[in-house]
Each structure stands twice: as C-alpha cells, then as structure tokens.
Amino acid sequence: MIDVRGLNKTYTIGRNRLHVLKGLDLHIGKGEFTTVMGSSGSGKSTLMNVLGLMDAYDSGDYVLDGTLMKGLGEARAAHYRSRLLGFVFQSFNLIAFKTAVENVALPLYYQKVPRRERDRLAREALDRVGLLDWAAHLPAELSGGQQQRVAIARALVSKPKVILADEPTGALDSATSNELMKLLRDINRTGVTFFIVTHEHDIAALADRVIHLRDGRIDGDERRPPHV
C-alpha cells in the first residue's frame, strides 16, 4: 500500500539546512496497523506529512496504492488526499461552527458528492463510531473522546485506503485512549491500512508493527502477532 524508497527531505531554515529524512526505506502492506515511535526531531512528523501528501520530498520515491507520488501540484495532491487518505489529528481539528454530521460530510463535499448522499454517508460513519445520536451537536458540546470519534468518522467517510493519525490519543485520558484504539482496530479489520504516529508505548503495544525512527532513519521495525 505504501512503498517508500530512499526518501530524503531537507528543510532550509534561514542559512541552516536540516536533513530530516535520510534515505528512508519503508514498506507497509495493505491492512497493516502500524505505529511509528521516535523522540521529537526524529523525523516522524515529517514522514507523516510526506506520506499524507502535505509536504513534498527532495529525492527518492513514494508509491501510494500503486501510484508514484512525485512532484505533485497542490491541486493533484488535494485530489489524492481526498481519494486515498483519511486524517486524524491530536487536536481533533473539527470545524467549530459545523455540527458533527456536517464535519463528517466535509470530505465528501470536496469529492463533489451530492448533498443528500453526503448526509447519508456521514450519518453512516457517525453510526459506526457510535455517535449517531450526537449528529446535530457542535464540537464544543462534545467531550474530547467524542470529538476524536467524530474526527475518525470524518476520516472514514470517504472510504480511504490509508488513515494517517498523528498522536490521536495525545489529548485523551487513558481509558478513553483505549476505547479509541479499539475503535481504530475495528476499522482496521475492514481492510483500512493505519499509520499512527505516537510516543505512548501502551498505544504502540496495540499495533501489529512498531517502527522506531531515529535521526531520520529507521532504527527498529518490530512485527507482532495480530492482537485479538
């Protein structure tokens, strides 16, 4: 699903050049539930941005679902993001003035799905995360765990191949975190590939595969037997 070869990424800040990703190779198969760990500055956020088509890379190849993602313009990147990827963020990033169901429906708006169909699919996705009854609520009226579940429904609604999550439990307490991880695993079982950046070991412990990043290189790659 994700195929990365010899990926290099350098940031130039003023006169300093910061070599963040140093010839990274990574292969993630379809339906894998992978977490990436690493200290800050290890390049995990940068890797996430590149994989999420939110940032360009300097050299190497990135193949997503059989398509080489190289030198994409903004509009092309937006197109692939909307067709192939779903995002879950640490701070939920729901639009404050839209209700839960409107937030969930937003990715479909950018896919030009008709309004009624959008609404139907959004309710379906909310139902999947157990929040159908909260469809008409604004984010501010929901708890953190609920907001993150709305965000997951939003990531799901466009039926993406890969869901990229950046510290999805970072703003939640541990009980809520565990519930949320269970939800993600459930979704994973339907064949969606997960790529989760985290620094929490107990979250990583729930994954099939844990990749350790260090100084822009892969420092460790553990595979585990699938959890139940």
Next chain:
Amino acid sequence: MFSLDGWREILDTIAKNRLRTALTAFSVAWGIFMLVVLLGSGQGLENGVEYQFRDDAINSIWVRGGQTSLPYQGLQPGRPVQLTNTDYDEIRGRIHGVEHITGRFYIRGRLTVAYGNETGSFDIRAVHPEHRYLEKTIVTAGRFLNDIDVSEYRKTAVIGVAVRKALFKDADALGKLIRINGLAFQVVGVFTDEGGEGELEKIFIPVSTAQRTFNGADHLNNVMFTTGEASLAESETMAAAVRQRLAATHHFAVSDPRALSISNNVEEFERYRQLMNGIRLFVWVIGIGTILAGVVGVSNIMMIVVRDRTREIGIRKALGATPASIVGLVLQESVFVTTIAGAVGLLMGLSVLEVASRNLPADSSFFRNPAVDLGVALEATLLLIAAGVVAGFIPARRAARIRPIEALRED
C-alpha cells in the same frame, strides 16, 4: 468554482459566523451610507448657493454715465456724461467679446397702466431685445421684444405675470391693447422671472418707442452687456476698452474715476464660480477620504477573517480542498457580504436624503434638494467590493498555499 452546492457552503459559513459577517457588512454599509449622505449634502449645499446667486450669476458689465471730476482739454470738471444710442452702437460694434447687449432708458416713477376698467401702476422698462439675457427673463406666452419693435418704434409691451394677473384676471392678454399713460400698447408677450416678486410687476417696452414717447431724444441711462466665456482678466480688458472709447466720444480723461461708472459682475461671477468649485472640491476630498477609510476597514477585516480561518483552511485542505476552492470560498463570501451590505448602505443613504429633502423648508436658501449621482454611489460600492476582493485575495492565497500541517499547528 460556481455551483449551487458551493454557494450553500458559503451561505452556511456566513450564517454561522454572524459576528464576522456583521462586522464586515457594517463597515461596508457605513462607508457607503456616509458617502451617499455626504455627496448628497454637498449637492444640497451647492444647490443652495446656486439658488442664492440665481439672479446675479451673470457674467455682465454695466455702464452708467456719471459726472466728470477732472478737467480735460480745457473743459471744466462737473460736466454730466450722457450715454446715447451712439454709445450703444459703438460698444456693440467695436468692443471685442460682447455677447448680448442692451441699453436702458429710465422712465421716472411708476406709470398708470389700464386695460378696460382695470388699472394699476407699474414700473416701465425701456430696453433692447437682448435685455432678456441680462435679467434671465423667461417668456411664458407670446414673445419678447424684437429688433423690428425697436427699429419701427412699435408700441408693443411684454408684461410680467403679476401685471397680467392685475389687469386681465384670467383672460388672455396676448394681442390686447393696454394704455400706458393714456397711450395704447399692444401686449405681445408675458414673462416671469426668478428674481423675486418685484420683477414680475414690470413692463418691457422697446427703448426707441420710449425715447420718442417720453422725450428721451437718443438718451440711454444704462448700457449693459454680457461677456460670454471671457475670463476675469479678459472682462477687465473689455471694461477698459469701453472706458477708453467713451472717453474719446464724450471728451473726458480716461483716468477720471467719476465720469463713467462701470461695474463688472464678472468679478462677482468669478467669486461665485470659485465658491462652487471650492464646495465641490471639499465634498470630493471628504468623499474620497470616506471611501479610503471604507477600503482600509474592509481590507482590515478581510485580513483578520483569513487569519481567523487559517486553521479551518488547513482542515479543509487536509480533507481534499484545492487551493483554488479555498480562495474561492473566502472571496465569494467577501463579495457576497460586501455587495449586500453596499446595497443596504446605498438604500439607507438615499432614504436619509429623501427624508431630508422632503422636510426642508421650501424657501431654504442654504441647503436645497440634496441628491446624489446614483452612478457615483454605485461606483463607490463597486470600489469597496473590489477592495474586499483584493484585500481578501492576498491573504486567502497565502493561506491556501500554507501546507495544511502548518496551518493546523498554528494555535
């Protein structure tokens, strides 16, 4: 970029961000409102001044005979200078730049005028046909005096509407014979004048007829003429030429200040013109200032709006929005809000002017008929909309270019 669904998204955003929308709308509506009221008031002031000067705003030179005060070529001072028909012909034929010219022969006191059993005493003015340009006489029926009346010494009369009312009541006056001091004159026209009630109680008769009838020989009391498009300096040259020519004819020193009285209304006219230009300039300077303030206000709000929406823009981009759709979202909202607010401001401004102009006293002379050029008001609205677009476009494009992850990180 234009679609029903897109507009739904925009209207939804507007409906749910009331404060932001209200602020933008208010600053636009207020700007347009102020501009309309201001331009309208300026126009009202202009109309008021124009009204005040309505009868004097004629670029004319009046010449009147006086008395010599300096000895000249052996002649004693104290001789009267009597203008004549010859002077009229000289000025008419020899002075460059004369537009309309007339002489006036005075008949002392009011004369008794009768028609049938009705009588009244009225002021008689003996003039040339072009007199009507100097007093802005408006002929409402029949005609004014003409050259044939003068050359053939006809006993014709043009009467003011007040005279007509007094002598004829509601009957037709044209063609009727009235008696002025017992002599029959035929009414050939009726006139009105904006100069006031007194002007309407006058009767014009041909200058030649009056000179012959009232023992005037070839005397004239006044010669006055308009100067057309002449500037102040040119009109002064004309006045000096008149003095020089008459000094030669009547044998007085050109430097004699009392021999001839020449009053140059062009000076006055020029002052009036400058006052009007001053008012117009004032209104425009303030108007442009108002518009600029509106432009700055709208630009400011648009920048704040885009900044406020950076995070939302980041989210939308992560969810698949293209940069063009982001710019479109921001700008269409701005155009929509500015257009509606501009229209509201325009309507409010026009209503205020309408109410003001209805409640003004009819004889108000400082401020009359405040009105605004609709085209100018519409252009100003369009300018504000354009300012909103430009001011929104730059930050919107920048925001649309930010990588979503950076937009999302910004808290």
